Amino acid sequence: MNIGQAAKATGVSAKMIRYYESIGLIPKALRSEAGYRHYSESDVHTLRFIRRARDLGFSVEQIGELVGLWRDRGRASADVKRIALEHVVALERKAAALQAMSRTLRHLAACCQGDKRPDCPIIEELAAPGADGGEHPHEPPRFGALHVP
């Protein structure tokens, strides 16, 4: 199977398959004489595994660990569970951060007339030094970056 077929069969783009190979997430594919990559059913299986893990928001690094555990018949399910739960924590933290922003904005927007006049509590909040009791040190709430695919 060529890379395009593998891509269609797994939902992982050819570009990404090559990328995963380049960073060592998957082993180097066998090549035809002409240099075309060739994929077996087993490779396709692995790629599907990877895609599902990506769909659950795991980073490539985490996926590497998961693939390793998947292959390891002697794995402890505790290791898998730990990775999963760490990810759950990260996901929920990020979701909460987004919802906090959303909530704030919805409240502000609810107070905004939304007409032709310029008065707007949203702009005022952004501009306002309003009651900024010690907002200063601005310890920026630390969350990791997230790419929601």
Next chain:
Amino acid sequence: MNIGQAAKATGVSAKMIRYYESIGLIPKALRSEAGYRHYSESDVHTLRFIRRARDLGFSVEQIGELVGLWRDRGRASADVKRIALEHVVALERKAAALQAMSRTLRHLAACCQGDKRPDCPIIEELAAPGADGGEHPHEPPRFGALHVP
């Protein structure tokens, strides 16, 4: 005020202040003879506005629009509200995506013994072609990227 002081006063790093200038989000700062950037109270005000907008998750592009509206005394609050509500929609969509992932993983993890044995529903779900009725076209759920700061 030099860039370092402006950074401390606003919670926007000097690096980012230069970056915002380079992409035109803020006008080019006045320079001292030696080339040092100089910031007025008004500039600091703008930077604080920008930081608050970033804290609410607005993109730099949206912030550009918001700053424009802020400066525009003849603005229609409807324009501000529209930008805010579009952002709310995006935020909630992303939060929902994260929570869906989290929920799935939590369910799987709840069924995982988490002991020394290898059996693990998490790994099985990732590996399993399980009941994939037409998962095929893999229309990847389209969300934008998000950087939760």
Next chain:
DNA sequence: CCTTGACCTTCCCATGATGGGAAGACCGAT
């Protein structure tokens, strides 16, 4: 046999917002 179109290869660049760091100039205080 040759063309055509679909596919493959590698390589480079871009995204978005941010940080890291180097090399060199400058400023203020001792």
Next chain:
DNA sequence: ATCGGTCTTCCCATCATGGGAAGGTCAAGG
């Protein structure tokens, strides 16, 4: 004058992904 802190610009890295160019390959049909 010297030292520590600060400024300048420039380049590179992140993370996962896509775009596109330039060129090689393959299969089908003329």
